[in-house]
Structure formats: C-alpha cells, structure tokens
Amino acid sequence: MSQEHHDDDGRGGHIHQEPTSFFWKYVLSIDHKMIGKQYLFTAMFFLLFGGMMALMMRWQIAYPSQPVPVLGALLKPLAAEQLEAKYPDAKTRPKPAKNTIFTADTLKDGKVVIQGGAIAPEGYTKLVTMHGSMMIFFVIIPILVGAFGNFLIPLHIGARDVAFPILNALSYWLFFIASVLILGAFFLEAGTAAAGWTSYPPLSALSEMDPASSSGGAIWVLSLFFIGFSSIVTGVNFLATIVTMRAPGMTWTRLPLVTWSQFITAVFQTLATPVLAAALMMLFMDQVAGTNFFIPAGIHTTADEPLSRAGGGHPLLWQHVFWFYSHPAVYILILPGMGIASDLLSTFARKPIFGYKAMVASMCGIMFLGFVVWGHHMFLSGIGAGMGKFFMTTTMLIALPSAIKVFNWLATMYGGSLSWRSPGLWAYSFIAMFTIGGLSGIFMAATPVDIPMHDTYYIVAHFHYVVFGGTLMAVFGGLTFWFPKFFGRMMSEFWAKVHWAFTFVAFNLTFFPMHLLGEGGHMRRIGSAVEKYEFLQPLQGMNVFITHAAILLGFSQLIFLANFFYSMFYGPKAEANPWRSNTLEWTTASPVPYHNYDRIPIVQHGPYEYNAAPETTGSDWQPQDRQTNAAKKG
C-alpha cells in the first residue's frame, strides 16, 4: 500500500514506501542509510584483515624467522615431504606452494628441524603491499565517504536521499566487486601484488622482477580500477546532492562542517580519481599486454638476460600520474575526519566552532593546493632540482590551512564546557594526534631534511599519526556519536572509554618511537633488516617494543568490536537526540526512519548555536530548524 505525502515546501514530492523483502531492503538497497551501513560493515572487515597483516609484519620485524603465534601453525603451507606423506599418489599430489606468506616446516629425515609458520621474506613484501592498499582504499575511504558521507549528507542537508540513489547502490557494488578481487588475489599461485601500495614499475609491471606482477599485481590493478570508479561515482553523486538538494534555508554558510568536508572530498574524488584510472590502465597494459608505458629500454633480468621488450617508456611517468591522484587521496583520507571532529567538538564543548568561515576557507585552500603538491613524494626520484623547489614551496604552503584549523579547534575548546564523554574524548584526541602528524610533515617538506628521512620510518610515523591518530580516531568518535541514528541504540559509554584509553596509549607507544627509528635511518618496507644491517642493530630493541605495543593496540580494538556489535542488538534504546546536538539529523527519530524526515525541515540558522543565549532560550542548544531571535542567523 503506497502512502502519498506532500511536503510543506510545496515541492510536491512524495515519500517512497520502504521495501519489505529482505533482498531489496538489505542487499540491493537504494536507501543511502542502508548503503552507508553496507560500506561500514565491509570496511570494518577490512580493518580487521588489514590490521592482522600489520601485526604479522610487526612480528616479522621483531622476531624474524620465528613462527607467528596461532596463525603460523594454521596457515603454513605443507613442505614437499609432508605433501608426499599426505598424498601418496604422485598423480593427485599438489605441488609445493611457492611465493607463500608463511614458511613451511623444514624437515630432515622425516622430522621437523625448523618450525614453519614464520613470515617468509617474500611474504613480507606482500603483507606490506596489502596492508597499505587495504587500509587506504578498503577501510578509510569507504568508511569516511561511503559510510559517513552516505549516511549523513542527506540528513545534514535536510534531504530524503542522495541525488542519484541507484547510482549510489552501484557505487557500493563496485566496491564489493573490488573487495572480492583483492581478497581473491591471495589464492593465486604467485600470490598478491608485492610492490607496495604505490606499486612503482618496473617492479610492479614485470613478472621477471616480481613473480606476482602479471597475476596478483594485475588483479590489484583491476580491484583498484573498480574501487576508483566507485569513488568517482560517489563523488559525482555527493556534489550533485549537496549543490541541488539542500533544504530551504540551508545556505552554504549554514552547512555543518561534516558536509563541507564531504563536499571538498567529493571534488577531489571526482577530479583526481580519473587520473588514477588512467595510470592503472597503463600499468595493466604493461603487466598483461606487453606495452611499455613505464618500461625503459635496456632492462635486464637477474640472470643478465635482456627483456624482449622494446621499452621506450619511463618509470617516472607512473610516479607523476599516480601521485597526482594519490596526494589528493590523502586529503580524502583526512578531510571528512576533520569535519567529524569539528561537529563532535562543537557539540561536546557546547560552543560554536571558532571561525567557521576560516575553517571552510582552509578546506578550500587544501582543495586548491592539494592538486599541486604531488611532487613532494618524488623529491629523491630523479626529478630536477627546480621541480623540487616548486613542490617544496607548495608543500610548505599547504601546511598553513591545517595549522589554522588546529588553532581554530583549540579556540573552540577555550572557554567551553568540555564533556568527557567518549565522542568528546575522541575529538580532543584527534586534534592532539593530528597536530603531531602535521608537524612531522614539516620536516619532510624541507627538502634537504627529506633526504635522510625519505623511505624511512619517519614517514611511516607521519602518516600513521594523521590517518590512524587523526582520521580513525575521528571515525571511532563518529561511530559512537551517530550510533543512535544508525541503529537506534546507544553504545556502552564505559566500554567506549576503556577502548579509547587503551587505543590512545597503545597508539602512541606504537607510533611515536617510529620517529626515532626514522631518525636512526631505519628504512621502511623492510622485514628482517636486523639480519643484515649493522647500523640498525641498536634500533632493534625499539622495534621489539613497538611490536608489543602494536599487539596491545590490535587487541584493544576487540573491545570496540564487542561494544559495537553487542550494542547494535542489546544496547539501551536511544532517544531522538541523546547528545542535545543541533544538526538536522537529531530532529528525526533514532534510528532514522526510511524517509528521513516526516516534513522537509526549514533551516533557520547555522549548525553550531550552542549557548547562544541560554537564559533567554532556556537551553544551551538550538536545533537548526528552530527559529529563535537569540541565535546568530549565519
């Protein structure tokens, strides 16, 4: 039975009936909220998977050649002698696996003399590649844009859905296909790609250089191709939604910063991702079709044999085209987190965001400058020194908008009434950790200092501080905060605080020492460096410490998972606005009904009118659709 409603604004829209079948409601849904949840659960799976790979890497670094506890015994391949014993018939016996992540047992006279289950040297390069690729493309971008963006944008602007709901569903299913591909690569004979998430050719293009390049590497490329299109489609969708579907009164200066950050992110996604698609297409052709976009003439194999390829390409071409996308990508990784932190901060400080226009201008500054800094990843790649000067200048400049934002956040906290409830703790932690990550970036922007720092753990420390310490902490805060809207229940505040405390401490114990490793010259993407390098011996103690801290960090996330999934079913039922927050999503029920709003709201003022005139209005918060003379109109 369909119900026809007409909106008060005379737009004549009608509310669609929610689908009743399981398939259309949960699987092929076109509802932005359900699509957001689909992204969220898929990304959470990859967070666990990618995190597990990081722990395996850390194990190898701290205890080279030692079997990985539990996983090693479960996942190690069988040695040749063990295969003979298990499959007596030579005709049906599988061959010993090559290019595996774990080592097999070493046997002598039928007895195991060296336990297998350690990370094989070639396994480490696969782990580091997959960890990076998964965390960036399959965790952070899907959670920030696919989950939070999808769920919140229509709610924040007072719309019933995004501009193109069916395209939105396509976006998720492209992501799903990409997920299947990237996981499938683990089952290939040569295994997954192993050239790092940056996949520099010729290593990533030629199977003579890495056995997996034309199989696992090609699958990696295809997977990213699908996920890139998912990203572009979402970007177009969000731009159209935010530009055309804002509720009456929702002017650009009344948008929550979450939505502003999603808008800027959508610009990056739409304009930069196609360039990645072009790079991927060229790499794919080099991998499987014998082209030479990135292969110069004269390359020889280890056996001193010349490659039978004409060459004529250039490895730097990949780096330019890849980083032209991937630098904006790192802003995709942080901007929505900044938006979430801003909204959380204002709510939990009970104060307007200090300098709303400056915050928006900073994000716009990041948007413009973000397209002209990519060369700072290539200071030592062989680009000319003049190009280095240009990119040094732009990179120095882009530090400024982020600094302005940190000062504005601090000023927001000044004189507020700061709640210590867990979303607030996450917001304060975001500012603290992002500051560290941002400041360490200045060292690398100074090109002479980048010489010893490049390709060391200093870089690893820097980006983990901004992406984990920044974005992921904002994500944890956002999930706790918007949990009532997602699922109609509250997460346990006690266990959220326990999770926050363990994560905050363990995160800093894990990643701060990496700055010191980098100062000591410890290279990145290198397992078992202690086995070879004399100058790294004094740093091994620190490596072991970091591994222990990382294990604590990894297991601490189980607290969050338990809290999240238990609360989804058994948490206390949430009221419409448990946080007394101003933005539009809190004016509707928890969980959000299918049609979002019974009536499209009419926006009266900005989103951060906390404590505008508590004596007059009787409360310290003003929902955006409530008219009041005391609030600044914005």
Next chain:
Amino acid sequence: MIPEPLKKFIVPAAVGLPVLVGIILTFLHGDMGYTLPNINSAYGEEIDSLYRIIMYTVGFVFFLVEGLLVYFVIEYRERPGRKVIYTHGSQKAELIWTIVPGLYLIWLGVYQISSWERIREKFPKASEGRELVQVFPQQYAWDFRHPGENGAFGDEDDWNEPVLKVPVNQNILLKMSSKDVIHSFFLPFARVKMDVLPGMQTRAWFKLDRIPCWDPKKNQAVLLTEPEFKSKRIAMKGFALKDKVRDTTGVRDFYYEPVPGAKVKVAADGKLEDFDPDQARIDYIFHHMDVACAELCGMNHYTMRAFCEVYPQDLYQKLVADKAEEIDGADKWKTIWDKVYAKFNVIDE
C-alpha cells in the same frame, strides 16, 4: 594542605611543568637518542642543522599546542555552573595565527633553498678534485665502477667491486643507473640518498671526513679522522667480520676474527707492513659502513646491503694503482652497462 589561593595554579602547573620539560628535552635531543653519526663534510652538517632548527621550532609549537589542549580539557571540563563563552570567532586571532605561521613557513622555505641547490645542483666539477664512481644496482646487489687512472669509463683501465671504496676528504660523485627496477642508494652516515632508476641517470655527491674502523677491545665501530688513522696501527687485511645472533629478536653481535693462515697487513705511518704479533700491536681493524637500498625493489629487498670503505688518500692511490694491474674479465659492466648506458660513460661535467 594546599592553601586556597594556590589551588588555582594546580592544573596550570601540572600541565605547564611537563610542557617546560618537554621543550627543554627537545633542545637537548640533538645530543641524545638515536641520532646517526654524520661524516659528510660537504653538507651533512647543513642537513642536521636544518633538522635541529625545525625540531626546536616545531617542538616548541607542539608542546604549546598539546599543553594548551590538555589544560583546556581539564580547566574547562563540564561541571555544574560552568559558563560558556559564546563566540563565533575573532578576525584578529585569525590574522595572527595565519600570518605568523605563514611567515615562518615562507622563511623556512627560503632558508633551505640554497642547501637544496648545493646538494642537488652544484655537483663537484673535475677541476675541484673529485672521485667519479658509477653505481649499478640490481636485484639484489650493488656494484661500483671506477674509471681508473685515465679517468675515462668503458675501457680496460676501469675497475669494479661490489664494495664502494672511496678516499677520505675528497669529493665523491656517484652516477647511477639501474639494471632492472628502481632502487635507492642510501648512505646513512653521510645523509646521502638518491633513487636509482633504469633508463636514466641520477647523481649524488658527498665528501667524507672520517674513516670507519673497528675497536677490537670494545668490540664496536669507531670513526677516525685521517690524522687519527695515520697515528694508529690499523689491520687492513687478515681479519674477517663475524656475527652472532643474540636472541630471537635477531639482534646480532659483531666481532672480528683473524682468518686462519692469512697474513695480516697493517697500515702504520702511511705504509702497509706485515704484522708481527710479537713485535707490535693492532689498535683498530679496518671496517666499513652500511650502504642500504631504500626503495622496495622486490622480495629480497631487505638483503640488498653493500659496504662502503673509506681510505686515507695515500692508501687509496695505492689501491687504484693495484687495481690497474688486475685483469677484469667480461662482466655485466661490459656486457650490459657499456651497451645500454654508453652515453652515461661520457664525462661532460
């Protein structure tokens, strides 16, 4: 216990003292922690000094920001009667914290441009005295070729080794191309790093002012200046480096052992002589420093280490002369480099 008028200083003191300690520790950091030796007399100190300047300024900002943050979280925490300052911002504040960091960043950018030019553009010319070395990495080894006494590459005079052998206090100019994938030449003690790509040439230069040696009494590496080297008795040949794994973390203890049956050659007073254990002592053993590959280049990237040996000038001349007498067989320099990278053999600078 604490007088009432002083109670309001508890939180600022509890936050401010660690901030002050932190700022002091930042300024001391250059002399503690995991800083590497720096033996590049060409520009090594420029890099380290720029690092320290950024550390002091950035460290100050870090402690200020984090200190204020922690202070605000405690001082302005939610409690009954807390009155919030309602404000949307201040243009004056915005201008201050835009202009001041902006000026700092512009100053930093301008300050370091001359260093960057010196390191990346002003390579030492032949007239300034330099040692040219071609670098040819592959999966997973390094090889280094010298032009020999005639100074030209691609002829019988050249000599190559998988060990980088260079003279002390002399400009060294590396000209590098890869055999297969992208590698990265990294000499940590000299702050030298540069990617090495197939199909093109990259360059790096440096000058080392100390010689790595090994102290057999303390069982650790030492760095000697050329005069210090000459005033000591250094075993140049006859010892082999060994290592022993200490525990499951893989950390190794290094030590030198005499090679059974080998003649020990000692450098003393600028001469090489046979070592007589009854007559003389050995102060140090000739050692090396690590050359690393800093770009993921394949499965065994972690094994791609080479050594760099630094020689006093006179011993280096002797080394070059001895190398001229060796007859090199066909190797990948002749079979690959001289064909593929013939144009890089031309010395035009």
